[in-house]
Amino acid sequence: GAGVSQSPSNKVTEKGKDVxxxxxxxxxxxxxxxxxxxxxxxxxxxxxxxGNSAPDKSGLPSDRFSAERTGGSVSxxxxxxxxxxxxxxxxxxxxFNPTGxxxxxxxxxxxxxxx
Amino acid sequence: xxxxxxxxFLSVREGDSSVINCTYTDSSxxxxxxxxxxxxxxxxxxxxxFSNMDMKQDQRLTVLLNKKDKHLSLRIADTQTGDSAIYFCxxxxxxxxxxxxxxxGTGTRLLVSP
Numbered sequence: 237g238a239g240v241s242q243s244p245s246n247k248v249t250e251k252g253k254d255v256x257x258x259x260x261x262x263x264x265x266x267x268x269x270x271x272x273x274x275x276x277x278x279x280x281x282x283x284x285x286x287g288n289s290a291p292d293k294s295g296l297p298s299d300r301f302s303a304e305r306t307g308g309s310v311s312x313x314x315x316x317x318x319x320x321x322x323x324x325x326x327x328x329x330x331x332f333n334p335t336g337x338x339x340x341x342x343x344x345x346x347x348x349x350x351x
Numbered sequence: 352x353x354x355x356x357x358x359x360f361l362s363v364r365e366g367d368s369s370v371i372n373c374t375y376t377d378s379s380x381x382x383x384x385x386x387x388x389x390x391x392x393x394x395x396x397x398x399x400x401f402s403n404m405d406m407k408q409d410q411r412l413t414v415l416l417n418k419k420d421k422h423l424s425l426r427i428a429d430t431q432t433g434d435s436a437i438y439f440c441x442x443x444x445x446x447x448x449x450x451x452x453x454x455x456g457t458g459t460r461l462l463v464s465p
Contacts, residue, residue: 240393271453279439279455295452327393340453342386342393 238262240343242328248349249318257313257346261330268311269331269340270303274324282326285311318350355442355456362462369430371459373423373440380442383416384453385425388437397425397438427461435463 241260249255261268270282281295285305296302300318305311315322325347329340355375363369375383385397400407400414400423407414413426423440437458443451 269453278457279453281452281454284452292452329394339396339399342395344393 240328240330240341242326242343242346244346245344246347246349248351250351251320252317254314254316255318255348257315257326257348259311259313259328259330259343261309261311261328262332262341263309265330265332265341266308267331267340268305269329270311270313271327271329272324273327273345277324279327282313315348318348320350323348323350355440355454357438357440357456357459359457360460360462362464363430365430365432365463365465367430369427369434369461369463371425371427371438371440371461373425373456375421375423375440375442375454375456377442377444377454378418378421379445381445382443382451383414383423384441384443385412385414385423386439386441386455388439388458390436394439430461430463432463432465435461437461 240262243258266287268285271279273279283296283303284292300316303313325345327342327345329342331340357373381402382399384399386394387397388394398409398412398414400416405416411428415424427434437460439458440456441453
């Protein structure tokens, strides 16, 4: 597709369950980012992937959060043992040139609700 | 530290100019960005400015940067009802890994009334 796509668009889960969120970046973009947007914390950076380099995980809030990027393209964000405070919109972005004027293109997000 | 602040709300009439202000803290930011978020939608890049510039104009949008005061503003000329959205500024502190992490402000909700 032409833009960044994310799935599912909405996810409702019960506290304690694991969830997986998927991101398909724009073809040819080497950099991929995850952010989350919540009422209490605003927009927060979570993790960054660039090519085959080790990801920058400095924004992950706890060890229940992990992400991988297979084949330099699709990425999956996994949240284990979800808590109510994990409820947020999870946004994925990709870019072509992460060291210049880095135009990050955002997907529509996955709205996660933890009951 | 990283802290980007914006006023939470701005209300204008259609046809007026809107000015959205932002203060940031990280002087290493090479680029500063403005994003727009419409209800239920993702973030859309509006414009950016390189840190050695003090002004950038792009059609109805004018970005002003005061690097000394770490103050950024976005002016929208002839504001339309379709401009109603949340506007985020973002700084880009340089990370050890060399990439630009976007640190977003709290967002300013712009409401344009006819």
